[in-house]
Amino acid sequence: MKIVFATNNKHKLSEIRDILGNEIEVLSLDEINCHADIPETSDTLEGNALQKAHYVYDNYHISCFADDTGLEVDALGGEPGIYSARYAGNNHDSEANMTKLLAKLGDNKNRKARFRTVIALILDGKNVEEKIFEGIVEGSIIKERRGGEGFGYDPIFQPEGYNHTFAELGSDIKNKISHRARATAKLVDELKQKMLDNKDEV
Numbered sequence: 001m002k003i004v005f006a007t008n009n010k011h012k013l014s015e016i017r018d019i020l021g022n023e024i025e026v027l028s029l030d031e032i033n034c035h036a037d038i039p040e041t042s043d044t045l046e047g048n049a050l051q052k053a054h055y056v057y058d059n060y061h062i063s064c065f066a067d068d069t070g071l072e073v074d075a076l077g078g079e080p081g082i083y084s085a086r087y088a089g090n091n092h093d094s095e096a097n098m099t100k101l102l103a104k105l106g107d108n109k110n111r112k113a114r115f116r117t118v119i120a121l122i123l124d125g126k127n128v129e130e131k132i133f134e135g136i137v138e139g140s141i142i143k144e145r146r147g148g149e150g151f152g153y154d155p156i157f158q159p160e161g162y163n164h165t166f167a168e169l170g171s172d173i174k175n176k177i178s179h180r181a182r183a184t185a186k187l188v189d190e191l192k193q194k195m196l197d198n199k200d201e202v
Helices: 010-020 046-058 093-103 166-177 179-201
Strands: 001-005 024-026 063-075 112-123 129-141 155-159
Touching: 001 010, 001 112, 010 155, 010 166, 024 046, 046 063, 046 112, 046 129, 063 093, 063 166, 063 179, 093 129, 129 179, 155 166
Parallel strands: 001 024, 001 063
Antiparallel strands: 063 112, 112 129, 129 155
């Protein structure tokens, strides 16, 4: 089964390919010759994920999914949220984003935060199907960066139940417990069920 993941983010792509395994071939936007800067103008993660998935489906007529992920910090009223990737400006600079977040949080004792991933799936077929999956991992923001693995806010996010940040845990553990892993597990269940249904129809 082939499906497009509406991203050119190499980190996200390899993470999701690792999680999905060999049964499903995941294509990037580059691999379908989509070089557009797909708009993300919604004020929710769900809206942005759907917007990206619809863009690909409407223009390329192929099954696809898109995600949007946000880090939500309680003491900052849910910031950075939908602005997580460009919190410190449009350069998608992880270091600058972390610096801004740590500065805004300061010595606040409430360090509670969560990563939330929303995946929008559009399946091509006689009846086009549209579904939303969500994955959440609770945790806290530590006061200084730790670890060299991962990307984004991983060096300052410590998931609940662990004494290490995502960046210290490494991809093997992160890919089992992360927000994206949880949303992707729901996506995989749906895709596998769809593959079984298709076999039954043959």
